[in-house]
Amino acid sequence: MSELIVGVKCGGSDTSSGLAGNPAVGVFVDMLVDEGGSAIMMEPIEAVGAEEPLATRAVNEAVREKIYKMIGNEEKRWSVPGAQMEFMCRGNVEGGLTTIEEKSLGAIHKSGSRPIVDVLENTDHRLEKVPKGGGVYLQDGTHMEPMAMSFMAAAGAHMVLFVTGCGGTFGHAIVPFIKVTGNPETYRRMPYDMDINAGTILTGEESMESVGKKIFNKMIDVASGKPTLGEALGYDNFSVFRADPRLEALLNISK
Amino acid sequence: MKRALMMNIEDNVATALEKLEGGVPARVIFPSQEVFKELTPLKAISFGHKLAVKQIRKGDQVLKYGHVIGNATQDIRPGDHVHIHNVMSNRMQMPEVWYREED
Numbered sequence: 317m318s319e320l321i322v323g324v325k326c327g328g329s330d331t332s333s334g335l336a337g338n339p340a341v342g343v344f345v346d347m348l349v350d351e352g353g354s355a356i357m358m359e360p361i362e363a364v365g366a367e368e369p370l371a372t373r374a375v376n377e378a379v380r381e382k383i384y385k386m387i388g389n390e391e392k393r394w395s396v397p398g399a400q401m402e403f404m405c406r407g408n409v410e411g412g413l414t415t416i417e418e419k420s421l422g423a424i425h426k427s428g429s430r431p432i433v434d435v436l437e438n439t440d441h442r443l444e445k446v447p448k449g450g451g452v453y454l455q456d457g458t459h460m461e462p463m464a465m466s467f468m469a470a471a472g473a474h475m476v477l478f479v480t481g482c483g484g485t486f487g488h489a490i491v492p493f494i495k496v497t498g499n500p501e502t503y504r505r506m507p508y509d510m511d512i513n514a515g516t517i518l519t520g521e522e523s524m525e526s527v528g529k530k531i532f533n534k535m536i537d538v539a540s541g542k543p544t545l546g547e548a549l550g551y552d553n554f555s556v557f558r559a560d561p562r563l564e565a566l567l568n569i570s571k
Numbered sequence: 572m573k574r575a576l577m578m579n580i581e582d583n584v585a586t587a588l589e590k591l592e593g594g595v596p597a598r599v600i601f602p603s604q605e606v607f608k609e610l611t612p613l614k615a616i617s618f619g620h621k622l623a624v625k626q627i628r629k630g631d632q633v634l635k636y637g638h639v640i641g642n643a644t645q646d647i648r649p650g651d652h653v654h655i656h657n658v659m660s661n662r663m664q665m666p667e668v669w670y671r672e673e674d
Contacts, residue, residue, distance in 0.1 A: 330619050331586050331619035331620070331621075332619060334636070335576055335578070335586060364662050364663065365638075365639075365640070365660070365661075365662050366638070368638070369638065391662070391663070394663060395663060400666055402665075402666060403663055403665075404665060409654075409655060409665070411619045412586065412587075412617065412618075412619035412620035412621060412654070414621070414633075414640065414641060414653070414654050414655050414658050414660075415640050415641040415655075415658060415659070415660035415661075415662070416660055416662055416663045417638070417639060417640040417641060417660060417661065417662060418635055418640035418641070421635065421636045421638050421640065422636070425636075481619075499619075501618075518576070518588050519588075520574075520604065524602065
């Protein structure tokens with residue numbers, strides 16, 4: 317178990333993600349880390365407004381500063397004067413998410429509650445890998461799903477847990493993708509693509525802990541070679557994100 | 572009775588776990604399933620949308636998960652819909668056109 321590295325990511329979020337899908341994955345991450353494994357979360361934009369609960373989990377002052385810096389840099393990229401950008405999608409708002417803070421506070425639940433060991437650097441020149449020893453890592457990069465998966469795979473992730481509210485019809489060519497939805501309606505619509513139904517938490521049928529254990533067991537199955545539903549469907553998306561060095565320079569972003 | 576979920580005792584909003592009807596009492600529960608109180612929504616609240624569980628004054632912090640998700644741009648009564656029409660982020664603002672379309 318201490319060899320395992322699991323990435324966590326969310327996309328197509330609605331409020332069920334923060335209430336059920338992400339916290340259930342958080343329960344799983346705590347179990348994984350307690351068994352000696354490692355987890356990576358890459359959500360630079362979906363941490364804006366949630367710096368404090370993340371920073372209080374930093375193992376030391378240096379990591380705490382890295383957390384604030386990574387999130388601060390991402391906020392700069394999305395707050396260019398005169399260039400209003402959609403950092404939340406229409407579906408988020410229709411689903412009931414009101415502000416980036418609300419989205420972020422829900423999103424970070426999927427990293428569980430254990431200490432944050434480090435922030436993995438990810439620039440043109442250097443991509444840090446998850447070292448041995450276990451624990452929770454944040455990784456700098458992008459919120460865009462297939463690209464984030466590529467980065468997490470490059471950092472050593474053996475698989476990725478993907479939490480969705482309204483669904484996400486994609487997978488990844490390198491890492492298996494375990495899909496979790498906290499929205500009972502999404503599970504009803506897409507049972508062939510959603511590996512885990514965390515919507516049972518909202519309907520009151522199952523506890524957060526029991527869904528967390530289900531995810532843990534699914535992770536063991538996938539680590540043992542069993543295909544995920546997305547793999548069986550043949551999803552093999554792949555793309556790589558590269559920050560624009562000119563924009564980084566213009567925004568005075570130092571790493 | 573239909574339910575809304577309040578994530579933290581400090582919160583002043585709860586999230587509808589199913590579509591709530593205006594004028595029909597709903598139960599506000601915690602993640603432990605324990606009941607906080609019964610509350611009558613002032614209008615229909617869609618699944619996943621929030622309603623105020625306490626009086627919120629203009630300028631007050633809106634709290635969910637025990638943390639600030641924004642500030643109220645107007646007074647919000649218990650049972651009222653809480654969304655982009657009456658809450659503003661302290662960090663990043665959404666495209667203005669979205670606000671006009673809401674409520």
